[in-house]
Amino acid sequence: MLSRHADCAFWIGRYIERAEATARMIDVHYHFGLESPLVGRALTWEAILAISGQKKKFNLRYQEINERNILHFFAFDQNNSNSILNCVRLARENGRAIRDQISSEMWESLNRYYLDYRRWNVDRVISESPFAFFQSVKNGSHLFQGITNRTLMMGETRDFHDAGRFLERADQTARILDVKYHDLLPRFTSDVSIPAPTDPAVVDPFSVGGTVDTHGWTAVLKSVGAFEAFRKTYRQGVTPARVAEFLILNPQFPASVRHSIGRVEGCVRRVSGNRDLSPSNPAERAVGRLYNDLNYLRADEIIASGLHEFLETVEKRCAEIGFAIGATYLKY
């Protein structure tokens, strides 16, 4: 297939996944903020900015971190290249560029996703129902992915699309985990600080295992749609180590880093047709290395050596995989 077409398919996969991840992240933290007045909204909105790595960009153009501005920035800002609006728009433009390669149903779904999305704006989200809004984004992405599964030929277009989709998913899961880890464990990393209770008889809700802590890790699980699956896997409570193990290493959870990277490896291997153990090109090498680590590492090893450091490496390696796929197949 044409390199440019492969590039478009890859980015459709990424953008559709990114739109969903962004919606999930705001959705869950939105409700986390509503239910946990102790933490205060400012803290959770800051966490969202940190996950996306866009705090600077936000501060440049918005005076205040509040619900309206955060929603606008992440969902509707035309100048934020990662806003949901831009993700959906760019997915559609890439779809338009390869509409002869994908199924008509896929194109119509991308097109409708965008047209329906354009009917939303911040005022409507706030006054009507944030829940319905986030649901519509998640459904838009799921519908497109379902239609893709059902109508797109098993072949290179699909492999490049899926490679983009799962690479984005691995990256997003790692980011969410990383920031919440920062946000919850060391108590406060931001300029917001709440004094610990002076009466020793009162349980500090911010301590490990305290209500805010449990609530926070539950929010992490919910934001990647993992809460129910986690419950089925671990009968014991929600602890940081278990959440990290589940989201990074669980081979069966569809949004775990390990599962997602495994899917990426499957895609690049199908494209090249290479069945040898050793990689045949830089893309296979980059993705294979990360996948092997994930297959053989144990959760306690990851935590002992520093979860944050590990997740940072994962994010960096995801970026390298993206470059390697580009250099091997797309932009030679």
Added chain:
Amino acid sequence: MQNESPSLFDAYDRGGFYDEMLTENGPRAHYQKLFQNLSAMSPHDFRARTELADLTLMNQGITFTVYGDEEGTEKPFPVDLVPRIIPANEWAHLERGLGQRVRALNLFLHDVYHEAKILSDGPIPRDLVVNAPNFRRNFIGANVPGDIYIHICGSDLIRDGDGTYRVLEDNCRTPSGVSYMLENRLILTRVFPGLFRENSVRPIDDYPSVLLNNLRSFAPPGREEPNVVLLTPGVYNSAYFEHAFLAQQMGIELVEGRDLFVDDNMVFVKTTRGPQRVDVIYRRIDDDFLDPLVFRPESALGVPGIVNAYRSGNVVLANGIGTGVADDKAIYPFVPDMIRYYLGEEPILEQVPTYLGWRESDLQYMKDHAKDLVFKATNESGGYGMLIGPQASPTEISDYLNQVMADPRNYIAQPLIALSRSPCFVEDKFEGRHVDLRPFILCGKDSVTIMPGGLTRVALRKGSYVVNSSQGGGSKDTWVLGESRNAMQQSMGSMVQRMEGGC
């Protein structure tokens, strides 16, 4: 068919024009059934179907963007749901005439790029041809497979006040609109399935197959499984939808200039498995942008070196390079002479009388009668560079005449033809709007195929004569009826029992 609710045809005014559907004594014979069906429909029902069609178009992304709107609002491409019908005998006449015409045009192109006999023998002034902006003198002597230059031709037909079909112009470069012809048909079959059961409408859906077979047949010798691609300027081109649609329908790759490169006078496409040779390019990019080494050096749309590959016979371009000299509006008046010269036949189709700025006596007439004439720049399209004298102010006329005097070769003028009208759905009733017809003609190595029908374009603005989509035009599905219409009707008569109000 009686109906108590208001009819869509209430107060329908033919306005003194030739109406495609209605005469003073009611509908023409070939519109009889359609007229009955439409008369039985309520405005509400018809509007509901129009909305359904618009929604279908929106969902498929068959839209255009409203310019000047920051939000980038998109509107569905305007389709009027009342079909235009052409009876079998009329179509047979058009088919013969168009076939004759495109054969002559191909012979003309071969001639002017070789011995140029027609210029020496006199019927066409040499000066007009060799100074035409789209005459590519560096192609003199170049050979193309089967001597076919125009593989796809879209000639525009109009009907005058008597209903006589006349050729208004030929489009021999990169004619567009065929996707709308196919989509309009698809939409009508969805919205009015019953109408097709009652009228025997000739199918048009094999257009992509015929085109692909033709393109493959022109591949360079020795290429058993030729690689055919469609070259588009990209997603921002107004006809991009059509390019993607045709590529999809033919199952060929849709490429941009940046996907192609030339090595050793051969064209390759960059794929995930390395470069692959390209044999035939259905290009939807004008000559000027095709190769920055030969034409406009600043063009980023084309492929450096592609023209040399073409000259070497290693790749085939459809349409060929230099076809613009055949659809130059100043050459147009001489097409009947070409037909007589090359084919020894009398032209079957009428043209529109044309005054040439290039000819001094004509120029004088154009100046004196400007307010009665339609002026056109010879190498513009899309309804640009036009002046409609009877609808223009004295200042507009004198400004335009100044342009004409500065470069007379570049202008022609024609009497304003009272274009035929067809009923269109406007604000809950039918009103007459001017229409034309663009049939699509495909040339193979030794065959000419004309899709039965074409794109009927409508000037949707009241009183307007300009049908181009860039100027507020819309389109209609065009039905050519089969020969066996009566037999079909009889055999299906018992099967078709129409439900009240439905079509």
